[in-house]
Amino acid sequence: xTEKSTMKTIHIEPITRVEGHxxxxxxxxxxxxVKQARLHVVEFRGFERxxxxxLYWEVPVMVQRLCGICPVSHHLAAAKAMDQIVGVDKLSPxxxxxxxxxxxxxxxxxxxxxxxHLVSPDLLFGFEADPAIRNVIGVARKFPExxxxxxxxxxxxxxxxxxxxxxxxxxxxxxxxxxxxxxTIEERDVFLKDIDQMMAWCxxxxxxxxxxxxxxxxxxxxxxxxxSNHLSLIRADGAMDLYHGNLRAIDAGGKKIFDxxxxxxxxxxxxxxxxxxxxxxFPFIKSLxxxxxxxxxxxxxxxxxxxxxxxxxxxxxxxxxKNVTKDKPNNITMAYHWARMIELLHSGEKINALLHDGxxxxxxxxxxxxxxxxxxxxxxxxxxxxxxxxxxxxxxxVVMANLIxxxxxxxxxxxxxxxxxxxxxxxGKPQITEGLRNHIEVAIRAYDPCLSCATHAMGRMPLExxxxxxxxxVLERKAY
Amino acid sequence: xxxxxxxxxxxxxxIKARPEQTIMKACDEAGVYIPRLCAFKDxxxxxxxxxxxxxxxxxxxxxxxxxxxxxxxxxxxxxxxQQIRRNIIDMLxxxxxxxxxxxxxxxxxxxxxxAYRLGILAPKFPYMFPVRGVDASHPDIFIxxxxxxxxxxxxxxxxxxxxxxxxxxxxxxxxxRVATNxxxxxKGTDADVSDKAPANCPVGSLMYKRIGYAVxxxxxxxxxxxxxxxIEMKKTT
Ligand code: FES
Ligand code: NI
Numbered sequence: 001x002t003e004k005s006t007m008k009t010i011h012i013e014p015i016t017r018v019e020g021h022x023x024x025x026x027x028x029x030x031x032x033x034v035k036q037a038r039l040h041v042v043e044f045r046g047f048e049r050x051x052x053x054x055l056y057w058e059v060p061v062m063v064q065r066l067c068g069i070c071p072v073s074h075h076l077a078a079a080k081a082m083d084q085i086v087g088v089d090k091l092s093p094x095x096x097x098x099x100x101x102x103x104x105x106x107x108x109x110x111x112x113x114x115x116x117h118l119v120s121p122d123l124l125f126g127f128e129a130d131p132a133i134r135n136v137i138g139v140a141r142k143f144p145e146x147x148x149x150x151x152x153x154x155x156x157x158x159x160x161x162x163x164x165x166x167x168x169x170x171x172x173x174x175x176x177x178x179x180x181x182x183x184t185i186e187e188r189d190v191f192l193k194d195i196d197q198m199m200a201w202c203x204x205x206x207x208x209x210x211x212x213x214x215x216x217x218x219x220x221x222x223x224x225x226x227x228s229n230h231l232s233l234i235r236a237d238g239a240m241d242l243y244h245g246n247l248r249a250i251d252a253g254g255k256k257i258f259d260x261x262x263x264x265x266x267x268x269x270x271x272x273x274x275x276x277x278x279x280x281x282f283p284f285i286k287s288l289x290x291x292x293x294x295x296x297x298x299x300x301x302x303x304x305x306x307x308x309x310x311x312x313x314x315x316x317x318x319x320x321x322k323n324v325t326k327d328k329p330n331n332i333t334m335a336y337h338w339a340r341m342i343e344l345l346h347s348g349e350k351i352n353a354l355l356h357d358g359x360x361x362x363x364x365x366x367x368x369x370x371x372x373x374x375x376x377x378x379x380x381x382x383x384x385x386x387x388x389x390x391x392x393x394x395x396x397x398v399v400m401a402n403l404i405x406x407x408x409x410x411x412x413x414x415x416x417x418x419x420x421x422x423x424x425x426x427x428g429k430p431q432i433t434e435g436l437r438n439h440i441e442v443a444i445r446a447y448d449p450c451l452s453c454a455t456h457a458m459g460r461m462p463l464e465x466x467x468x469x470x471x472x473x474v475l476e477r478k479a480y
Numbered sequence: 481x482x483x484x485x486x487x488x489x490x491x492x493x494x495i496k497a498r499p500e501q502t503i504m505k506a507c508d509e510a511g512v513y514i515p516r517l518c519a520f521k522d523x524x525x526x527x528x529x530x531x532x533x534x535x536x537x538x539x540x541x542x543x544x545x546x547x548x549x550x551x552x553x554x555x556x557x558x559x560x561x562q563q564i565r566r567n568i569i570d571m572l573x574x575x576x577x578x579x580x581x582x583x584x585x586x587x588x589x590x591x592x593x594x595a596y597r598l599g600i601l602a603p604k605f606p607y608m609f610p611v612r613g614v615d616a617s618h619p620d621i622f623i624x625x626x627x628x629x630x631x632x633x634x635x636x637x638x639x640x641x642x643x644x645x646x647x648x649x650x651x652x653x654x655x656x657r658v659a660t661n662x663x664x665x666x667k668g669t670d671a672d673v674s675d676k677a678p679a680n681c682p683v684g685s686l687m688y689k690r691i692g693y694a695v696x697x698x699x700x701x702x703x704x705x706x707x708x709x710x711i712e713m714k715k716t717t
Contacts, residue, residue, distance in 0.1 A: 172697055366694075
């Protein structure tokens with residue numbers, strides 16, 4: 001019998017409450033046991049072609065077209081690459097801090113949105129609950145104060161983005177070698193006025209995530225879980241640093257695979273595998289190969305890789321988090337939510353500190369240097385490590401662009417999570433039940449995937465779940 | 481008081497002018513703004529874009545080239561004429577590739593500002609998506625052909641102000657376009673970073689390099705006041 005004739009596949013669509021769209025297919029064998037589950041994203045590399053020939057200083061603004069959900073991360077990663085193109089290795093303190101404020105503002109609003117609007121229904125109602133109430137409207141009815149907090153925190157982060165980048169999306173704040181504006185006293189005072197409230201809400205969100213994880217530990221510890229490597233940027237002293245650092249990768253037990261690697265040489269350490277069934281590539285650590293080299297990125301990976309966090313409240317929260325796994329890396333998929341809320345608190349603390357820093361009112365905005373022809377920029381975006389890499393010719397035009405977006409870094413982990421859940425919740429019954437769909441959704445949502453930028457698309461695309469039988473026949477296809 | 485004065489009416493308002501003036505010049509001095517793209521204060525009138533269309537005694541004319549006349553009746557801000565202007569702006573948008581959201585001229589662009597002033601929210605004609613390139617061969621200036629609106633302000637500025645001949649029209653009808661005066665492109669011309677021509681481009685087509693987004697959003701030319709307000713401000717004097 002051929003491979004194809006012994007498989008069935010289930011596709012599920014659309015995954016509600018993830019940003020963008022994708023497609024899940026579940027392949028069954030003749031006994032209706034799950035062989036494999038795949039998250040497909042119809043990749044559309046329009047962007048790399050689109051910026052060929054464009055002038056390098058346009059890129060940090062242009063790349064925001066990649067994604068309406070995480071434009072600031074692309075803006076900053078591209079700006080960092082363009083800093084190298086204009087020969088600037090160190091920004092002025094004002095520029096560095098304005099960019100950081102923009103970045104923490106983005107982290108803050110993205111994590112708050114994800115937690116309150118997308119995740120809290122699962123945590124507050126339990127992910128077995130009826131989808132009719134397990135949604136943001138249900139949260140608003142039962143916990144109106146939480147829904148308001150979500151909206152206000154998102155707005156706070158977005159206003160920070162607007163104050164530093166000029167606009168909430170398609171801002172222009174980060175330019176090659178620096179920034180185009182500082183933060184005035186008046187702008188600062190608006191944020192100072194609300195920061196204490198924001199911090200209080202960060203703490204309560206963290207508490208919800210932590211309590212949920214600890215109270216439901218037995219049921220979630222294996223949910224969509226698996227051991228993996230973890231990768232992130234890390235500061236020279238081992239502190240978590242979301243804006244800048246060197247690359248660190250650790251294995252599932254916490255052993256370092258590489259550490260303090262200058263990200264300009266990322267290509268010596270990371271490669272991308274192409275699989276025939278997916279347009280989204282599968283990045284892996286070269287020294288470990290495709291089988292063992294895949295890794296997780298994002299909040300869970302970052303809390304795992306960091307030796308410490310340099311803000312006191314988030315550091316205390318990190319220690320509590322690490323206690324659960326006796327200081328070893330945490331490999332539980334659902335722990336992403338707790339880790340994400342530690343980062344939310346950390347971002348709040350960073351914003352608070354920056355608002356009290358007089359450098360933000362400085363006027364030394366741009367540094368100049370000698371032109372180079374290649375630049376790499378990495379940031380820790382809300383969803384994980386984001387790579388931008390460009391080559392620019394002597395006429396200032398982009399001739400090569402390579403992007404590895406956060407969600408692509410999590411491609412293999414998301415597939416593993418879906419496979420694990422499909423195996424646990426489907427095997428034996430070749431049909432897409434409500435429960436199956438819910439659990440797949442919950443597992444994918446833990447990674448907060450941004451499918452719209454993973455596909456480098458200019459828009460959004462549909463997602464579906466299809467069940468394919470052992471003769472390759474479509475048993476069921478569902479759209480919700 | 482100059483005895484050589486003509487008096488005419490614009491939208492019901494009486495305006496005095498010198499007889500050699502165009503309708504646009506006279507209106508500018510009187511603080512009455514007539515929308516325009518190819519007309520530019522330091523350049524001779526050209527009359528190509530027709531955004532300045534007004535009705536003179538009931539007949540459409542270009543205000544930037546039409547001389548004033550004693551007793552003429554000019555209509556400018558009527559619904560009909562504003563619609564003509566909107567249609568012209570609409571067509572300019574769809575026949576090029578104008579991506580305001582990332583264009584470095586955004587906020588300083590006269591085409592964009594005119595669309596805002598005239599209340600155009602989305603183009604009503606189908607996009608043509610022409611395939612056009614970028615000439616980045618010059619070390620300090622570049623041309624993005626995607627954004628050219630054929631106003632000839634670069635051509636005229638190069639001749640009349642810069643004392644050069646760096647740009648010219650080639651082709652006819654729908655094939656008409658601005659070309660550089662060298663087969664090697666911009667780098668083969670005598671265009672220079674000290675030229676005024678890039679500064680006088682109304683859109684993001686002829687640009688100085690490496691300026692990019694140096695001016696933050698909020699501080700750009702048209703962030704606070706719509707295009708034409710400088711002229712309308714003069715009303716009080
Ligand atoms: S401004 Fe009069 S025709 Fe262009
Ligand atoms: Ni995105």
